[in-house]
Amino acid sequence: MLTQYLLSGLTSGAIYALVALGxxxxxxxxxxxxxxxxxxxxxxxxxxxxxFDAGVPIYFxxxxxxxxxxxxxxxxxxxxxxxxxxxxxxxxxxxxxxxSIFLRGLATLVWDKKIHRVPAFSGETPLQLxxxxxxxxxxxxxxxxxxxxxxxxxxxxxxxxxxxxxxxSHNRMAARLMGISVRxxxxxxxxxxAALGALAGVLIAPIAFxxxxxxxxxxxxxxxxxxxxxxxxxxGAVLGGLALGLVEALGAGYLSSAYKxxxxxxxxxxxxxxxxxxxxxxxxxxxx
Amino acid sequence: MDCSAAARPNGSRKALLLLAAIVxxxxxxxxxxxAYEVAILVALNALACVGLNLLVxxxxxxxxxxxxxxxxxxxxxxxxAARYGWPAWGSIxxxxxxxxxxxxxxxxxxxxxxxxxxxxxxxxxxxxxAIVLATxxxxxxxxxxxxxxxxPGIQGEKTWYWVVGAALxxxxxxxxxxxxxxxxxxxxxxxxxxxxxxxxxxxxxxxxVAAFVISxxxxxxxxxxxxxxxxxxxxxxxxxxHSVELVTMVVFGGMASTFGAVAGAAVLTTLPHLLxxxxxxxxxxxxxxxxxxxxxxxxxxxxxxxxxxxxARAKPR
Numbered sequence: 001m002l003t004q005y006l007l008s009g010l011t012s013g014a015i016y017a018l019v020a021l022g023x024x025x026x027x028x029x030x031x032x033x034x035x036x037x038x039x040x041x042x043x044x045x046x047x048x049x050x051x052f053d054a055g056v057p058i059y060f061x062x063x064x065x066x067x068x069x070x071x072x073x074x075x076x077x078x079x080x081x082x083x084x085x086x087x088x089x090x091x092x093x094x095x096x097x098x099x100s101i102f103l104r105g106l107a108t109l110v111w112d113k114k115i116h117r118v119p120a121f122s123g124e125t126p127l128q129l130x131x132x133x134x135x136x137x138x139x140x141x142x143x144x145x146x147x148x149x150x151x152x153x154x155x156x157x158x159x160x161x162x163x164x165x166x167x168x169s170h171n172r173m174a175a176r177l178m179g180i181s182v183r184x185x186x187x188x189x190x191x192x193x194a195a196l197g198a199l200a201g202v203l204i205a206p207i208a209f210x211x212x213x214x215x216x217x218x219x220x221x222x223x224x225x226x227x228x229x230x231x232x233x234x235x236g237a238v239l240g241g242l243a244l245g246l247v248e249a250l251g252a253g254y255l256s257s258a259y260k261x262x263x264x265x266x267x268x269x270x271x272x273x274x275x276x277x278x279x280x281x282x283x284x285x286x287x288x
Numbered sequence: 289m290d291c292s293a294a295a296r297p298n299g300s301r302k303a304l305l306l307l308a309a310i311v312x313x314x315x316x317x318x319x320x321x322x323a324y325e326v327a328i329l330v331a332l333n334a335l336a337c338v339g340l341n342l343l344v345x346x347x348x349x350x351x352x353x354x355x356x357x358x359x360x361x362x363x364x365x366x367x368x369a370a371r372y373g374w375p376a377w378g379s380i381x382x383x384x385x386x387x388x389x390x391x392x393x394x395x396x397x398x399x400x401x402x403x404x405x406x407x408x409x410x411x412x413x414x415x416x417x418a419i420v421l422a423t424x425x426x427x428x429x430x431x432x433x434x435x436x437x438x439x440p441g442i443q444g445e446k447t448w449y450w451v452v453g454a455a456l457x458x459x460x461x462x463x464x465x466x467x468x469x470x471x472x473x474x475x476x477x478x479x480x481x482x483x484x485x486x487x488x489x490x491x492x493x494x495x496x497v498a499a500f501v502i503s504x505x506x507x508x509x510x511x512x513x514x515x516x517x518x519x520x521x522x523x524x525x526x527x528x529x530h531s532v533e534l535v536t537m538v539v540f541g542g543m544a545s546t547f548g549a550v551a552g553a554a555v556l557t558t559l560p561h562l563l564x565x566x567x568x569x570x571x572x573x574x575x576x577x578x579x580x581x582x583x584x585x586x587x588x589x590x591x592x593x594x595x596x597x598x599x600a601r602a603k604p605r
Contacts, residue, residue: 033404035532080579087586090350094539097532098578105571220411220528227408258423265412272405273397 003132005253006246011138011207012221013245014145018200019222020229020237021152022193028169028232029189032081032092036100037197038219039107043069044198045210046107049116058119066198072103073194077187100215107212118205141203148199149238152192156234165189169232197222221264228268230281239279244268300464303547307460311453315446324445326561331452332514334553335459337537338546339506342463344535345543346472347499348479349399350407352531353414354507359421359526360387361508362515366436367427369516376439380512384505391504395497414531422523433522436515448517455513456550459506463546466502475499479544507534540581542588551590 019037026034047065052058080095087095121140126133156162167175168185176182200218201210208214221244229240244264251263272278311331318324340354364383368374374382398409422431429435442451466472474495477485482492515521524530533556541552559577563570585592 033407080583084583084586087582090344090539090543091582091586091588094536095579095582097536098575098582100575101571102575102579105569105573105575109568109572216529220415224408224412227404231404259419262416262419265416269398269409269412272401272409276401276405278405 001253003130005249007129007132007134007138009246009249010242011141011245012204012248013242014141015200015204015218015241016221016225016244017238017241018145018148018196018203019218020225020241021149021234022196023222023226024229024232024234024237025165025189025193025196027226029165029186030081030092031089032096033089033223034076034190034193035093035096035219035223036076036103037193037222038215038217039100039103040069040073040194040197040215041201041204041218041222042107042210042212042215043072043103044201045118045205045214046111046116046201046212047198048202048205049118049210050111052118053116058121062202065202066195069198069201070191070195073190073192073197074187076194077190081190082183082186100219104212104215111212113212115209115211116205117209118202120206135207137203137206141207144199144203148196152196152234161185161188224265224268228271228278230278233278233280236278236280243279300468300546304457304461304464307547307550308457311457315449318449321445324449326558328445328448328452328517329514330554330557331449331456332510332517333534333537333557334550335452335456335513336507336510336534337541337549337553338456338459338463339503339510340534341503341538341543341546341549342466342475342506343499343503344538345545345549346467346479347475347496349496349499350403350535351410351500351503352407352528352535353410353412353417354503354534355526355528355530356414356417357387357391357504357507358511358514358530358534359417359521359523360390361511362436362521362525363421363428363434363511364508365512366434366515366521369437370434371427376437376516380509380516383512384508387508388501388505391501392497395500396493399493399496399500411528411531414526415528418523418526418528421526428523431523433520436519436521438519439516442516452513452517455509459509460546460550463506467546471495471498476544536578540578540588542590542592545588545590545594548588548590552588555589 019041022037022040023034026032026037044065047068048058048061051061051064056064076099080099081092084092084095120135120137122136124135126135128134156166164175164180165185165188167178167180168182172182201214222241225240225244226237227240228244229236229238247267248260248264252260255263314327318327336354336358340351343349343351361383364386365376365379368379368382369376394413398406398413401409421428442448474485474490477488477490478492478495486492511525514525537552537556538549539552540556541550542548560570560574563573566573581589
């Protein structure tokens with residue numbers, strides 16, 4: 001049983017980690033908590049389902065759906081966040097909440113309010129693993145998430161654009177003085193974050209289905225994972241996501257499935273009270 | 289600074305009178321029971337927002353879980369009245385006392401957190417409340433909700449309108465008095481800088497927890513009244529989306545402005561009812577209005593309009 005719980009915990013944990021990375025990316029570049037992050041997940045899943053239903057092969061539907069979400073991310077940055085750059089953090093949060101309502105409404109118009117299914121990438125025959133059953137899609141979730149995280153780490157360490165994003169997150173003014181275009185960094189961060197969210201949505205859709213409102217809870221869990229790990233830390237986001245998934249799965253398995261989210265949030269609150277900056281977050285001194 | 293502080297109580301008294309006049313005159317413009325219903329919902333949301341504004345706007349502490357207190361107020365009074373046969377006028381004060389105690393107990397550890405960590409902790413609290421309300425179905429009726437007995441002697445939309453209208457005015461009056469008191473000044477100092485406020489001898493933790501408890505009481509009172517008014521409640525009242533709605537109303541109307549909180553509640557409660565004409569486009573329009581308002585009036589409705597008015601008045605002829 002334990003293997004089964006661990007597997008399901010890691011699966012949802014990987015999805016939370018991808019969403020949390022999206023939060024961290026945008027937060028680092030702009031100090032905005034993007035409450036529309038969950039909608040990228042929804043767009044990824046829903047667009048894939050819609051394209052697939054329209055007869056597009058699954059392997060073309062997926063990149064097209066991710067591209068669509070990336071475009072939405074770029075538009076969100078250009079049309080809603082950029083014009084309000086001087087506004088306070090809370091105002092920016094309300095703007096992204098407005099954006100999330102807007103995108104959910106748009107999804108019900110473009111698609112519908114039904115629940116959609118995306119076929120598993122490589123069959124549905126369960127595999128046996130040490131007494132636990134394993135859907136092939138779980139391997140896709142874990143594998144693709146691991147590759148995405150590795151690529152992201154490479155992107156930040158080895159590419160000029162990645163380094164520019166890091167520089168802006170450390171000190172926006174200094175980065176600008178070094179000739180880094182902050183506007184471009186913002187655009188890239190939103191695009192990347194949207195792509196990551198959409199990827200999570202595509203990966204989980206064959207297991208958990210998708211509909212116009214899946215983004216609310218997934219976005220929330222991703223936010224929780226990002227905070228648990230320490231907001232703005234990439235490794236923290238991954239760690240926070242996996243920890244959250246495991247706590248949920250173990251709580252649901254051994255204690256009570258109705259209260260699994262209660263355990264998850266109780267542990268997050270307790271963790272924050274003792275580690276106010278998250279597992280791997282930076283400590284910041286308050287300026288007077 | 290001195291003269292504006294002295295002029296303030298006078299100004300807020302004028303604004304309170306204006307609000308009372310609006311509450312008194314509004315029934316003339318309400319054509320039917322449906323309009324009364326919307327007005328009552330506006331007043332209830334406004335009551336919760338005026339309290340939340342004390343925490344968010346004045347003390348500068350975010351809460352994404354205040355619907356939890358709204359839900360606890362609603363369910364507490366409903367359960368005492370429906371399951372244990374308490375008279376409704378007894379169940380509300382006892383519930384409020386319980387909520388205050390709970391807010392105080394969780395306020396101490398949680399309000400040590402700052403910014404996004406605080407947002408997360410309050411959000412988690414709200415979600416926990418919503419899940420417990422949906423799961424303990426023997427007491428709460430589960431996800432389907434429960435029927436709530438009416439308040440004795442208060443029936444019909446018109447009577448309820450005066451009850452919630454009076455409750456809102458009392459709430460605004462309390463909030464204004466608090467803001468103009470030394471405690472209110474301490475809260476605003478905290479908002480500016482906790483370290484600086486501490487250096488002035490302000491006990492940050494105590495004031496933050498007090499603001500948290502007071503704002504929880506406002507939300508719980510609005511929740512209890514809404515439960516007895518509607519006669520039916522569901523756990524959705526305690527949901528994350530409702531918490532976000534409340535914060536959105538405060539920011540939309542203008543933070544650190546009691547009348548901003550009222551205006552934000554009025555606009556954002558009425559808007560969905562007006563937008564139902566557009567049926568499928570309702571959500572898209574609501575989202576667009578929220579984004580556009582915050583982009584073009586980042587300080588919120590009331591402060592922006594106030595400065596526009598002040599500028600127009602100051603302009604030489």
